[in-house]
Amino acid sequence: MAASRKNSIIWFRKGLRLHDNPALLEACKDAENMYPVFVLDPFFLQQSSYKVSVNRYNFLLESLRDLDASLKARGSRLLVLRGKPEEVFPRVFGEWDITHLCFELDTEPYARTRDARIQQLAEEAGVQVQTAISHTLYDTEMLVARNGGRPPLTMVSFCNLVSRVGDPLPPAPDPPATLPSLGEGKPSADTATTGVPTWQEVGFKEAPTSIFKGGETEALRRLSASFTDLKWVADFKKPDTDPSAFERPATTVLSPYLKFGCLSARLFHVRLLEVYRKHTGHSQPPVSLRGQLLWREFFYTVGAHTPNFHRMEGNPLCKQIDWDANxxxxxxxxxxxxxxxxxxxxxxxxxxxxxxxxxxxxxxxxxxxxxxxxxxxxxxxxxxxxxxxxxxxxxxxxxxxxxxxxxxxxxxxxxxxxxxxxxxxxxxxxxxxxxxxxxxxxxxxxxxxxxxxxxxxxxxxxxxxxxxxxxxxxxxxVVSKRNIARMAAAYRANKSATDADGGGDGSDDDVAPTSMAAAAAASKALRGRPSKKTSASTATAAAAAAATPKAANKAAAGGGGGADGGKSGTAAVAASSAIAAASAFTARRSGARSKKDVEAAETAAAANLALAAATAAFRAINNSEADDGPGGAADDKPTAAAEEAAAAAMNSTSKARTAGSRGGSGGNKRQRTIQEALKPMTSGE
The missing domain is CATH 1.10.579.10 (DNA Cyclobutane Dipyrimidine Photolyase, subunit A, domain 3)
Incomplete structure (x- = not known):
């Protein structure tokens, strides 16, 4: 193999673009010949291992055609090779006298295994491998190292981490207007056998029906179109968008282009920062457009550093739940x-x-x-x-x-x-x-x-x-009520298993399942009997009338840090106040005949209704429609005060029932009130 000249391969996998492509720049640098290659890997068409629809595969093929056209405009072309990468590359290494193989890093499990094998084969062939990071905003290995060697497990902690790290690198420069030429007379580079196939030629029977066209050209057009209304970009909040909009989707629909690397996340990020600098009071992560990029980065970071991330079994982050096999x-x-x-x-x-x-x-x-x-x-x-x-x-x-x-x-x-x-x-x-x-x-x-x-x-x-x-x-x-109870049991089982193993990992992802189950049970009750007030008004009135310094301090201590921590602290104060208000309210309603029965009934019923009040306060303050999550509002967890209140409520249930049985008709009424309070919520309204 000639060592005096550089013959390189730029191996496209994701990163199907020319802009912000540092691996492409490395392949171009000082190269006499450069071969742009995409390998049609049969792994992605094997139904037994990885299913792919005609819509996604056609999106890929459209992206390859667009990439080929862009390369041709610079004096080159895309070579689409068919077969397993570990069989394709040893052949072309020798045939094309390759000295360098360049590609973008991919941290997915299959890609890691594949790339390790290709690097081994390249080393055996005397080919130098050069990789670049450009699919994500950051090097996820660096982020984990900066976080003490473990990935952050919440969006709040991830955002705190990237705030310490600083902004990601800017996009790489565009490639030269004229790219290094292909070597002449190379059989595996023959245009008759290396063109982009059609979806029919790949083997699909049904025609694609997606309205979204693949490719870098379309990605950049969509990006530009999204930025025509800069105020919309600055004010964007994902939870406020309409899931039913179809004539004009309520979001950017840039996710497919980010997935295939037709659009650089770093370019998108830079454009957003330019807008934010000109618009004070713009939306913030996690709901902003930048927040959507950070959700993507967060999941890439935690996923790449968690074993069996795509499965329940063997996944240390995933609760083990006995789902139905229906x-x-x-x-x-x-x-x-x-x-x-x-x-x-x-x-x-x-x-x-x-x-x-x-x-x-x-x-x-x-x-x-x-x-x-x-x-x-x-x-x-x-x-x-x-x-x-x-x-x-x-x-x-x-x-x-x-x-x-x-x-x-x-x-x-x-x-x-x-x-x-x-x-x-x-x-x-x-x-x-x-x-x-x-x-x-x-x-x-x-x-x-x-x-x-x-x-x-x-x-x-x-x-x-x-x-x-x-x-x-x-x-x-019916089924949602049943499933809430099943989830409560599953959470208790996972909690018991964790305790048996020596406790949780100490992260802010650990939540006591028993109290969560109690919160679920009581949440709906406060909106009906025994109080006619709404959740919000109950929480507000309780906070104004019944707060004590001790309760407030105790609640605020569980609030956490950052912006979300402040919200948690506020909710906890209202929750603790609501506990006191609910206790007084229940005492006034007590109709038991003896002083002893009164005390027992008040203690038990107040604890249950207090839990409902605490939960209602959280729901009211957090605007609790179940739309938080990736692209939504940050999740807010019960604080220590609410956890203790919930545990007390659960422990007092049997006492309440005992008191009710002793209290005659009044006791039966109190028992029904408690049972009503423990009915689980059955909808997300």
Whole structure:
């Protein structure tokens, strides 16, 4: 092999772009010949190991064609080689007299194994390997090192970390206008065998239906279009966007372009900082557009440094939950025939477009797992893995763990309603009519619950439930209540297992499951009997009338740090105040006949109602619709004061029942009040 000249390969995998591509610049530097290569790896088409839909694969092919056109404009072209990388590269190393192999680092599990093997083969062939970091904003290894050798486990701690580290590197310069030429007369570089194939040639039978076109050119066009309204960019808050918007999606839809590297995250980040410098009072992470990039970075960082991150078993971050193995329910969810139009319309959009809004993803993920069907998040992750054009390994796994309350998010009792959640954005059901045309003539009154429409209304709409559109496969109020109880039991089991192993890791992700279960049970009760006031007014009145320095100090001590810590502290103060107010309120209601019974009933009932008040305070202050998460508001966990109140409530239940049995008719009434307080919440309204 000639050592006097440089013959390089730039190996494209992700990073399907010319802008901000340091690996490409390294391959160009002092090269006599440079071979731009993409390997069509059969791994990504093997149904037994990794499913991919025609929409995502076609997005890839469109991106390759766009990349090829950009390379041709600079005097080169893309060589698409077919086969396993470990078989392709040894052949071309020798045939093309390669001295250097350059590529962008990829931290996904399969990529790590593949790249280690290719580096070994390159070393054996005398080829120098040069890698660059440009798919993420930061070097995730550096972030972990700066965090004491372990990844941060919450978004708050991650944002604190990157604040200490500083802004990421700016994008790399553009490549030269004229690229090094291909070597002439090389068989494996023949244009007849190295062109970009069509989706038919790859082996797909069904045509792609996604409305989103792949490629760097389209990515940069979308980026520019998003920045035409700088105020929208500056004020953007992901939870405020509309999941039902389809004619013009309410977000940037840049995620597929970031996934394939058609768009540089660093370029996006720089453009955002330019806008923020000109707009004081702009939105902040985690809800801002920059926050969306940081969510991506957070999940890449924790995912790349957690074993078995995409599985439940062997994953140290993931709670072990005994999910149901119900293949019929999974198939109904996957095939958009659950009988809940909001859920089925979203799943239809997924199959047709390969994309849906993040809150729509939240809805269907919650429905499949802890909300209604109680099917494992791993099964849902596999479906998203197949159909999403923006499917990103670490982001997909992390979001499913989050939304199933298996990791990162612990408030499993905050359930999305498959009926009311979509209705608040789209009361007329335009989204449903678009993706479920069988329901296009259903009156708005019934479109989210068509099974409640009278038979005559169904006939006029041309949609008979059970014939033209399925009846609901579950009773949402019943199964969601049951699943909250099952999640509570699972949390207790995980807590016991952790204690048996010597306790948690000391991170701010540990939450006592017993008190969380109690909070779930009491949350709804305060909004009905025994108090007629709303959660917000109850919390406010309690905070104003019953706060004590001791309670406030104790509550504030559990508030945590940073902006979210302040909010937690405020909520905790109100919660502690509400405890006192609820205790006094319950004492006034007591109708037991003897002083002893009065004291026992007051003690037990007050503890239960105090828990409801504390939970209501958290919900009121945190605006508690279940939309926080990646792209949403930061999660807020109960503070120590609320945890203690919850534990007291749980421990007092048996005492309350004993007191009730001794107190005659008054005791029975108190027992019913306590039982009402312990009914779990059944919807996310």
């Amino acid at each position: 293949e019929e329910h999974l198939a109904a969810w996957r095939e958009a025939r659950t009988g809940f139009p909001w859920i089925d319309a979203i799943m239809t959009q997924l199959r047709q477009w390969g994309w849906m809004h993040h809150l729509a993803r939240h809805s269907v993920a919650c429905f499949l797992t802890r909300g209604d069907l109680y099917v494992s998040w791993e099964r849902g992750m596999e479906v998203f893995e197949e159909y999403l054009i923006d499917q990103d390994h670490y982001l997909n796994a992390a979001n499913w763990m989050w939304l199933s309350a298996s990791a990162f998010f612990n408030q499993y009792f905050r359930v999305y309603s498959p009926i009311s959640f979509g209705k608040k954005y789209d009361p007329d059901g335009k989204f449903i009519r678009k993706f479920l045309p069988v329901l296009k003539d259903m009156p708005s009154k019934y479109i989210y619950e068509p099974w409640t429409a009278p038979p005559e209304v169904q006939r006029r709409a041309g949609c008979i439930i059970g014939r033209d559109y399925p009846a609901p496969i579950v009773d949402h109020p």
